[in-house]
Amino acid sequence: MASIMHHFDALPFGEKIRLIFGLKSLSWKSVDAELIMPKPKLTASTGGYRTTPVMQIGSDIYCDSRLIAEELEARYPSPSIFPGGSKGLCMALSTWSDTDFHIASSGLTIAIKKDQFPPEFMADRKAYFKGFMDLRAHASLIEEQLSDSRRFWLGGEPSLADFHAYVEIWTARAYVPFSDNIIFAGFWKMVECEARVKAIGHGQRTDISTEEASEAARSSPPNA
Ligand SMILES: N[C@@H](CCC(=O)N[C@@H](CS)C(=O)NCC(=O)O)C(=O)O
Known part of the structure; x- marks a missing residue:
């Protein structure tokens, strides 16, 4: 049975899971999730859990990207994310x-792109605001790890560690105009590894509505 993911395209936690779908060459269904509370469509399935992503397989709901990663690994062990x-x-x-690196990356993104986000969203996320030196410090760890010209963080094969590193860089590159030539300047090994991770892709995605996802939950037995 295909996995259904409740997420939104700009979500780094979602990008991690999309890359897992890509690595494992999976077909999956995508539902656009609400951005801020109250989230009646999402919480109808989760019973009140507020963050995204959420994965649904039939009538089973998996909250938190870490649990989702483990569940996908258990169901589809090869190739492994570990x-x-x-x-x-x-x-x-x-x-x-998910904490320090995410706060540096998404905090800067939100601070810089503040005119592009609704005021309610800004108020909700204001705790994330940070400076960019933190972001460069985190990225320098990635460059250091790749300095012996290995293809991925842990060696020759991609792993969840690559996705953890990639998604925060991906967020900054997408939204922060000076990320390429100032924040990440000189991190050449990181750039090469980013291209390898990006090429993994997202598997086969089909967009569906919340109603279709709810119907899948209603009509499926547990542990499908
Ligand atoms: N530990 C969670 C964290 C996910 C997370 O923080 N998602 C944010 C993305 S912006 C969210 O949904 N925030 C909404 C909120 O706090 O209401 C995971 O790994 O899935």
């Missing part, structure tokens, strides 16, 4: 990506 027994390391790195 090559060479790297699950512990990859899961530990989610804390780095």
Whole structure:
């Protein structure tokens, strides 16, 4: 049964999962999620959990990108997002990506693009605002890890660690005009690795409505 992901295109946590779909060559369904609370469509399925992404398989709901990654790995083990027994390391790195690195990247994005976001969204996310030196410091760790010209963070194969690193860079590049030539200047190995991760793609995506997702939940047994 195809996975249904509730997310939105600009979401770095969602991009991580889209890359997992890509690595595992999966077909999946996409539902546009609401951005800010109240989120009646999303919370109707989750029972009140507020953040995105959320994954649905039949009538089963998986909240949090870490749980989603583990569930996809369990259902579709090959190719693994944890090559060479790297699950512990990859899961530990989610804390780095999802907190400090994410706050530096999305905080700067929101601060710079403030005119493009609705005032309610700005008020909701204002705790994220940060300067860009943090972002360069986090990116320098990626460059350091790749400095022996390995193809990916952990060696020759892509892993969830690459996706943790990639999505925060991807957010900044998409929204912060001086990210290419100032914030990430000189990080050539990182640029090459980004191209490899991007080429993994998102698998086969089909857009569906919230109503279609709800119908899939109603008509499927648990553990489908
Ligand atoms: N631990 C969660 C975090 C996801 C997260 O923070 N999503 C943000 C994306 S902007 C969100 O939905 N925030 C909405 C809110 O806090 O209401 C995960 O890994 O999925």
